Amino acid sequence: MQIGLKIKALRLKQGITQEKLAEKLNISSQAISKWENNNATPDISLLPELSVIFGVTIDELFSLTDTNHLDRIEQSLENEYMLTKESFEKYNEFLLNKLNDESLRSRALSLLSELHNKQARNYYEISKDFAMQALKLEPTSKNNHNLLSEATNGIICDWNIDNHHTMIEYYMNFIKENPTYARGYLWLLDLLIADGRCEEAKTVLEEMHKYDDSFRYVLYKALIAKQECNLELAFKYIDEMMNKYSNDWLSWASKADFLARLCKYDEAINCYIKACELQPSPKYTDSYEGVAHIYEIKKDYNNAIKYYEKVIELLKTEWNLVDGEPADEYRRCIERLKRIL
Secondary structure, three states: OOHHHHHHHHHHHHOOOHHHHHHHHOOOHHHHHHHHOOOOOOOHHHHHHHHHHHOOOHHHHOOOOHHHHHHHHHHHHHHOOOOOHHHHHHHHHHHHHOOOOHHHHHHHHHHHHHHHHHHHHHHHHHHHHHHHHHHHHOOOOHHHHHHHHHHOOOOOOOHHHHOOHHHHHHHHHHHHHOOOOHHHHHHHHHHHHHOOOHHHHHHHHHHHOOOOOOHHHHHHHHHHHHHOOOHHHHHHHHHHHHHHOOOOHHHHHHHHHHHHHOOOHHHHHHHHHHHHHHOOOOOOOHHHHHHHHHHHHOOOHHHHHHHHHHHHHHHHHHHOOOOOHHHHHHHHHHHHHHHHO
């Protein structure tokens, strides 16, 4: 529906004449007639006032298609730091209403999950700040420490809280239903290795190998060996991976992750940088972000800032992202480190 027809429908719904609407907007009734006959469109400066008169958003004046609206929600989730309560409720209601549309159901479900994850992260960020303030007043409060740990996805020592048996069961069933989807095995392997269920992980890895003959097969052999505290064997597999896949940037990134988890930071930095050099365009920012994190751990804040700046530059040159949350997240990191300095 064109905006002129939308204005006419809203005007009639409220029982307002063209003359009365013109009076409210301080324009001629002929102008309203031209809009409604699609011979002209309202000046952009009048849109806010029109939205107030009709009690709708400016977006609703333009009658976005469902696909346009889904695109708008997706962009908002990517580019906004925190959603207002009003935006969250509006997006949630729209997406829930699209679940009965088979052509939109899958995307609506994904966006609903993303929407609620984002809102949860926002609330956890707020919770973290409150918990830290509480700890300044009561530094020996176990409850406050538990609250901070929960807000930051911290480590819990209790096995009965920290184990992943329900998600393992889910992915066990998932790979039965989707046996040829190799990535499904990776989610399961990560969970099994994290829980120390290495014998099961070995069985799953061999099953995955039927569908994935990439560097990941050798990498996960190394990760299982590391979990079993056999570092000699783990490094043997890492060397095998690098010999076979030295031109694959992901193998360098994976080696960097492996080394970083063993606190071999200088070697990890070199591997992250090599991964970024080998990666084809458009390059992801993960490698430079990993380097920045290592320099933060080493308290080399100047170099950490340097690599956060490299992340921002990659977003600009590789993804044409200058404004919005993708870049702002790293600008906040830089400002935080500058305050420390």
